[in-house]
Amino acid sequence: MALLAKGVDYFGEGGFPVTVRRVATLAAGAPAHPHDVTEIEHWHDFCELVIVVGGRGRHLLEGGAFHVSTGDVFVVQGEQVHCFRERDGLVLLNVMYDPTRIPLPTGLLRRLPGYSALFMLEPAFRKAHRFSSRLRLSRSELARAEALVERMEAECGNVTEGKQNVRDGHEAVLLALLVELMVFLSRHYGASGSTESRALLRVGELVSLLEQRYHEPWTLEQLAARAGLSRTNLLLTFRRATGQSPIDFIIGLRVAAARRLLRQTTLDITDIALECGYADSNYFARQFHQVQGLTPSAYRRQERSSR
Known part of the structure; x- marks a missing residue:
């Protein structure tokens, strides 16, 4: 043992x-x-x-x-x-x-x-x-x-x-x-040149891309094409890398960005939704609540009251 x-x-x-x-x-x-x-x-x-x-x-x-x-x-x-x-x-x-x-x-x-x-x-x-x-x-x-x-x-x-x-x-x-x-x-x-390393780097490049362009309307098909993988292999490899599916990873990045904007700006909820890649503020509010356990408005009030 x-x-x-x-x-x-x-x-x-x-x-x-x-x-x-x-x-x-x-x-x-x-x-x-x-x-x-x-x-x-x-x-x-x-x-x-x-x-x-x-x-x-x-x-x-x-x-x-x-x-x-x-x-x-x-x-x-x-x-x-x-x-x-x-x-x-x-x-x-x-x-x-x-x-x-x-x-x-x-x-x-x-x-x-x-x-x-x-x-x-x-x-x-x-x-x-x-x-x-x-x-x-x-x-x-x-x-x-x-x-x-x-x-x-x-x-x-x-x-x-x-x-x-x-x-x-x-x-x-x-x-x-x-x-x-x-x-x-x-x-x-x-800068590694081995075939196996390059395969891992393609997924690493995808993670890096999403960190910077999470607000764009990505689909699984687009992400798989970017990584040069099938949809199934993308889901498996990405989950091993991050513990999440690509879509859940994007949602996490968007919610993290929304939290920053709610704390640091006076933008209204609709504008924050747009900044984070959501065309529908109601859908944004539902996803934020699902991840954070609070509505965007309640999160902002909580943060302001704790200062």
Whole structure:
């Protein structure tokens, strides 16, 4: 039975949920750090961005096995069972973070096709693609990524007796560096040339397009044509990437935009509906209520009364 690697053991009790662990292959299988479970089948209650900075080994993931070596970069999502075996000088940088507890600018990140492909799609399709859709960095690119992670390591401080010795403002710096690292890796994934990577990027490009043009009257047929997929494959792949159907994703973006306009402007409901892509303000109000649990007018009153 797989072991649960708990975030509290890495972030600390009440600690900021972003940290780094460097894992080197030591003699006689000695652990590289407290709570090192690299060779034990385990799963996390957080996400882990893995950067291979040296050596090689075999990654066991969800019943599959993939060879990894210097320059490979991939994401292990929370509930995926994995471990590393047959380590030959393998050195890993594990960037651990809990996306449910930090204010990642997800909307902005999803404007990068490479972000949706690398952080959302590639983990789900890794087994089917036999790891060929992974990101692989050149030596110079790897050096830049490692330098960013080393700055994160410096901000994490030392963990002693369950307490972190860190500098004031380390949370803001760690979040900024994590976002910078995500953008750096996403840009390089966006330039990937493998057939499998390009397939994931087409869906990533679609997510990016919708983030910026959610107000347009898209149909499933138009979206499938944009992604170069059948309607059925689009629905399956998009749900794996976002947890939603394309239409529900668009509705979510429109409602989020409407919330901003209701809070920040004095536009009437009809004008806000038009701004967000709805020709019928009554239909807009029904969809807003379905997602938000309040009518647009009630939401605006609630926001104003709370100021």
